[in-house]
Amino acid sequence: MDPVAVVVAVSVLAALAFAIVAVLRLESPWLQPIAIGRAVLQLGLLSLVLTGVLADGVWVGVFLAVMVGAATAVVLRRARLPWRDAPRLAGVLLVAAAVPMTVVFATGALPLEPRYLLAVGGIVVGSTMTVSSLMGRSLAAALVTGRDEIEGWLALGATPRTAALRAVRTAASTALIPSTDQTRTTGIVTLPGAFVGAVFAGSPPLEAAGFQLIVLASILAAGAICVAALGWLLGAPTQLPDGGADAGTAARPGRHYSK
Template sequence: MSDLTVSNGTLALAFILVLIALYIGYQEKLKFNKEILIGVVRAIVQLAIVGYVLKFVIHANEIWLTLACFAIIVINAGWNAGKRGNGIPKAIPISLFAIAVDTITTVAILVATGSIKFIPAQIVPFTGMVASNIMVAIGLCFRNMKQTFADRHQQILEKLALGANIKLASIDILRESIRSGVQPTIDSIKTMGLVSLPGMMSGLIFAGVDPVKAIKYQIMICFMLLESTSLGSIISCYLAYKQFYNQQKQLNDELIS
């Protein structure tokens, strides 16, 4: 649909919906108006900047610019995922490593199989899609891991006292943390097509692509997201759990107090 446009007037009318949410929040004293306003302003500024940058990068069609965008997305995702593991030593390097390995692997497979081309118009959106989902999964893993280590402090000490190594003492926490990272992706895929029409498929249909072809692309995205969130969660959890122990293989009480 080449004539599909969104005017400034349309955006202004859509903003009325935000004002309604703000009004309800004020009347009900929900105390989220500040967060909504900050979120709206940040979204407008960030998306405007990204839009103009992407326009330049896509028109330039240079490999080094494509790789630069790839690196920026991965580094930013790793940084934000690491911050969600506040209190876990080396959380940022761990999340950055997991996201970098996972994103490179996933995008490389898609390019190698011919599913996407190595051009900025396709590499940048797919990289953002993969990295953002891994970022959320790792954030959930870190949060669950830290809380569960605190809750099961005594249980872990007992396992260590009975001669278990740190992996055996932590294996239940590892499994639960990995599941917590992957579960949202699994839940969203279960309802895909019945409750939600995913962004990739909807965007392709809007662009005039045959719905059957759009569905095939969306199925590929489902496989990609399942693989990436699973691998990212596994890598980050298996690197992060060791940070809860000191060099003598003892539980670090300072991290879970």
Template sequence: MLASDSLVQLHGDVVSPALVAAVVLCTAVAVAVNALGGLGHAGGVLRAAARAVVQLLVVALVITAVLRHAALALAFVALMTTVAGATAARRLTGGRDGWWALAAVAAAALLVLGLLVGVRLVPGGGTGLVAVAGILIGGAMSATVLAGRRALDALRTRHGEWEAALSIGFRERDAALLVARDDAALALVPGLDQTRTVGLVTLPGAFVGMLLGGASPAEAAVVQLVVLVALLAVQSVAVLLVLELVARGRVRGRSQQP
């Protein structure tokens, strides 16, 4: 309980020495492990941590105004979707066609979010909308990037199989799906594992956040269940869409750019 009590003390000195120490030490450990282990992401870890600090401080300053107005909340969701799509595009391809990734992220996340709003599990504005939208958009972005990369890698490394499928009468799209579908579908494994083991191996963020916010364990469990199954839907749609885009040649790897 001591850890929980210290985490929810948000009305005093928010930026406490303990918080600064935790952020600095965890970042230092991650950077050191990457550097010493030759993992190649020491600089990326440092930049990511610095960006997280700046971005969260900015969000903390503007979020109060955003949450007071439904229109601003919707605009903030649109901004999150655009940034997620841009990030996915940059990760998948350096060409203009990478922006098709935005379509996959937006369609997957906003489809499921609209469903939750439609059945009144999520409000149409305010804190609930922004919080759930952030989780779903992040899940769509991750699934799009992972599935897209795996599909593009499969088509590159198994190009001979793609050509063999063409030689026996497959259309280009169907041949690409034959080669890349299983690899792209691996992007669903982390979400499936998280859902299968929830409560037994991990307590995900929504559950912990609800508990720290004062909700009962039952209330936290219900919210987490909705989030998990919504994420499964979002990620499934995102994987299917980006796989189709890759198979149709809309999203291509850097080596395939004209």
């Protein structure tokens, strides 16, 4: 692979994404090229450290912990949650990733080796970040659109958690759509990265397909755990977003609502 050609291709594609978003006057068009720039930096650093990390299970654990921390920060920002929720959110992401990984390695589906731990763990942690961000934002939107119904349930004496249950279920279903669709269309619409990477690395196609199935199943299980935990943590809000400045803020648990 020619490094110069890679730089040229990435630069052109980043410029194209920026131009389209800017012309359409979408939110923050500079986020696309910045994201590319960060990816370049982060992948460069990752390439430098992976040689040592892959040989030591302790460093793999440290690396995954850093990933969970970074994912937590992204979800807090995207869902507009207060930073005091960071420990609980990090716990949700950690448990959601740990459960399917425990199943995978305990059943012997993959050998408990640093390289597999990092590969599966990194993909699953990334998926929990996406699902959690979607859950937080979708829940805020569902609380706005379902405000009248929720306040009607409250007027009838329902608890905040019961009144918001429909909004929570809607948000959870929305958050699971990308990972579900990715799994349903694998091999037909998409060629997933884990499969392609394993084939390019020299693995037989059937072995690569097995690894990809493990990854997809882990992503689905982790996503389900995420929406269940976040639905419980955020499903009894103290107040409803008013559709204005705080409409993107995820619900907060508490005892009362305010208009």
